[in-house]
Amino acid sequence: MQYEGEESERNVFYTGAAPNQQAIPAVDYLMSKDGGDVKRWVLAGTDYVYPRTTNRILEAYLKAKGVAAEDIMINYTPFGHSDWQTIVSDVKKFGSAGKKTAVVSTINGDANVPFYKELSNQGVKATDIPVVAFSVGEEELAGIDTKDLVGHLAAWNYFQSDKAPINATFIKQWQTFTKNPKRVTNDPMEAHFVGFNMWVKAVEKAGTIDTDKVIAALPGTEAPNLSGGISKMLPNHHITKPVMIGEIRADGQFDVVWQTKGLVAGDAWSDFLEGSKDLEADWVDKKCGNFNVKTGKCGS
16 A cells, blocks of 8 residues: 555565655646646645655645645544535635645545535535545445546556556456456555565575565565556665556546656655655665664664
């Protein structure tokens, strides 16, 4: 899964997106002319570690880009939150200040359905205040009425709609395995596909499944991703990934409206947080997950 970053552990290999492989590029897209030249930001999330940490990074990033504090609204709700009337009303009011506004959503789980429904109920269209989500993909959209979500956005490193031949093969194999021709794929599945194949190559290289030897063999290992590129395991135990912005369709799939030209290297530590921006993870040369480049020392 995608995660909030701010860690690097020797025994963990992170195949999901770090914030610089999902959240930061999504904001960059929305800031661009193609993304609507957004000036005001609603950071809406479920109340747990991933949204809170991601939004700390995004708030610092937005301010570094010159966004004023009064142009950033932050809101958290519990898991399963269903009464969105007041919050959506606040979002609508926040977006009426004459500046293009967007919602960056780390809302997770079932709460997404009533959230988008309330946006529709209050006449908030994707063309007015677009929502870019980090936790809404094909699996979340499967089996629900997507009419209230059409036109809104999601940021991932993979979409089922990708036309790469390797993806077509994978989808066919998956649907054959599940005996369900309508079963969808999604981003976390693709991350596991890449990670498992990297592990296999590392085992072959090490000639053993001994944990320490496989850990040592994994950095530098490459494996195909499902969008036609080759991902690589880095010394910080994160991988390289493309970043894509998809627009939700009525059938629960996504039209890719933007993507990076190349693959983005996962960053364990945010460049925009005090206490993190001086840290780097390197388990190959420095044998350290939080090496401080200013002090030249490895943290505890």
